[in-house]
Amino acid sequence: MTQHLATPADVPTTGTHTGWWRDAVIYQVYPRSFADGDGDGMGDLEGVRSRLPYLRDLGVDAVWLSPFYASPQADAGYDVADYRAIDPMFGSLHDADAVIREAHALGLRIIVDLVPNHSSDQHEWFQRALREGPGSPLRERYHFRPGKGADGALPPNDWESIFGGPAWTRTENPDGTPGDWYLHLFAPEQPDFNWEHPAVRDEFRSILRFWLDMGVDGFRVDVAHGLVKAAGLPDIGAHDQLKLLGNDVMPFFDQDGVHEIYRSWRKVLSEYDGERVLVAEAWTPTVDRTANYVRPDEMHQAFNFQYLGTHWDATELRTVIDASLAAMRPVGAPTTWVLSNHDVTRHATRFANPAGLGTQLREAGDRELGLRRARAATLLMLALPGSAYVYQGEELGLPDVTDLPDEVRQDPSFWRASGQDGFRDGCRVPIPWTVEGSSYGFGAGGSWLPQPATWGALSVEAQTGDPGSTLELYRSALAVRRAQPGLGAGEDIQWLDAPEGVLAFRRDGFVCTANTTGRAISVPLPGRFLLSNEPVAPGADTVELPADTTVWWAV
Numbered sequence: 001m002t003q004h005l006a007t008p009a010d011v012p013t014t015g016t017h018t019g020w021w022r023d024a025v026i027y028q029v030y031p032r033s034f035a036d037g038d039g040d041g042m043g044d045l046e047g048v049r050s051r052l053p054y055l056r057d058l059g060v061d062a063v064w065l066s067p068f069y070a071s072p073q074a075d076a077g078y079d080v081a082d083y084r085a086i087d088p089m090f091g092s093l094h095d096a097d098a099v100i101r102e103a104h105a106l107g108l109r110i111i112v113d114l115v116p117n118h119s120s121d122q123h124e125w126f127q128r129a130l131r132e133g134p135g136s137p138l139r140e141r142y143h144f145r146p147g148k149g150a151d152g153a154l155p156p157n158d159w160e161s162i163f164g165g166p167a168w169t170r171t172e173n174p175d176g177t178p179g180d181w182y183l184h185l186f187a188p189e190q191p192d193f194n195w196e197h198p199a200v201r202d203e204f205r206s207i208l209r210f211w212l213d214m215g216v217d218g219f220r221v222d223v224a225h226g227l228v229k230a231a232g233l234p235d236i237g238a239h240d241q242l243k244l245l246g247n248d249v250m251p252f253f254d255q256d257g258v259h260e261i262y263r264s265w266r267k268v269l270s271e272y273d274g275e276r277v278l279v280a281e282a283w284t285p286t287v288d289r290t291a292n293y294v295r296p297d298e299m300h301q302a303f304n305f306q307y308l309g310t311h312w313d314a315t316e317l318r319t320v321i322d323a324s325l326a327a328m329r330p331v332g333a334p335t336t337w338v339l340s341n342h343d344v345t346r347h348a349t350r351f352a353n354p355a356g357l358g359t360q361l362r363e364a365g366d367r368e369l370g371l372r373r374a375r376a377a378t379l380l381m382l383a384l385p386g387s388a389y390v391y392q393g394e395e396l397g398l399p400d401v402t403d404l405p406d407e408v409r410q411d412p413s414f415w416r417a418s419g420q421d422g423f424r425d426g427c428r429v430p431i432p433w434t435v436e437g438s439s440y441g442f443g444a445g446g447s448w449l450p451q452p453a454t455w456g457a458l459s460v461e462a463q464t465g466d467p468g469s470t471l472e473l474y475r476s477a478l479a480v481r482r483a484q485p486g487l488g489a490g491e492d493i494q495w496l497d498a499p500e501g502v503l504a505f506r507r508d509g510f511v512c513t514a515n516t517t518g519r520a521i522s523v524p525l526p527g528r529f530l531l532s533n534e535p536v537a538p539g540a541d542t543v544e545l546p547a548d549t550t551v552w553w554a555v
């Protein structure tokens, strides 16, 4: 292997951009499954507060909290009844304030989840819209429509819900007769807002201000691609529409009109000091369309779901890495990287299964192989320029819990046949903190989803101090990333020649090699060994890269 620079276009640009978020490692807390402060079996804000020092010591820069707002929990809190209140199950505004203040005191930023595409059906506006019946001005804030066919018994159009079934539910009029239908791209308990209505736009700017005044450092914007629907709500004309998602612009997703909303939000953020940020959860057909969300006057970051969906394969990875960097370059936004979140099978389990299986799995696969590849994939991700997202428990190498009995499952899409999701409970099982004890240290009570008997051996306590553990690998990687100039920062990488199945690239003072194959491969020594997910024994001039192993080198 001769090492040389690739094309001149790959030479790093000088870092003219600033902002803490550009190379931040952001840790996703799923509050119901992180730590339970009051022993009711459900994680809460007091649990989060008490574990902030753990996150500081792990070495992350920011914490993104999935929703903790007042909610009937039809979709685990992504159905918000009151955007300015905390659900009692998670605590109070006082607890939220404590989390924000203590995080700041520890040098951690806090990003909260904002859910603007839909509310809960228990939201005051929707309840009034139902109560007041046809003609209620509140109905204009959602999408109410008469049904088609004789007696309006058919849905207004052919759109299907992401969770399966029609995207419409019929209402009953106050007098008990069958009434209009309302749109819900997700569960029936999640009616979509009508973003053409000025009151909706005003309300969300006000909600942004409420949380900015509380001191949060930013927002992860849920379903950011969904707010605007094509005029007239046209039929799609196809069955099995979920297969079209991600391949095409749909009349309810990725409409150009969404961008005006984010431009107005950016203006709100710019009234505040301290570099507050907006992060788009935007599922779009291409990374180029994702880049539209992070133009200079819109959001700051967007999740890179194309990267999340990539197999552990050098050619595929290089293609998506290049495409991601190229898409973000013209808009000047940092690229982001993510391997796991609360909606997909954990990457330790994805990589344990044959390539080709999607992000919703029920098969445990080859656990040892999956963990080994997951550790290698994490080191690769943390070596790329930009910001990286870590989902709670991946630092413990947790697999998905693929054998949850049906009767304990809570994902609403599991209960609606043919939906896109359905197996998301497997990545939401409360995480283990201790080897033994009630719910492995999650809390003094039980745990809202059952934890496997293997959880204790994977706990924070079991892994702390064990140099071979996944937790210590994350701690070391994040410490090196902080200490090593150039890691994370910048916007480009220089690919180096490498044998088939191996990725090799150079950053400022640093080389990363990733052997994605199942066999050891010998290469010329790239530099001074820094870190790897498997033991590596560099020779004088060459080194054997073990199977499924990423190595960081100083040069």
Ligand code: GLC
Residues within 6 Å of the ligand: 075, 078, 079, 115, 186, 222, 223, 281, 342, 343
């Ligand atoms: C987002 C969330 C997911 C939720 C959906 C509807 O995709 O990440 O958990 O079910 O939006 O709010």
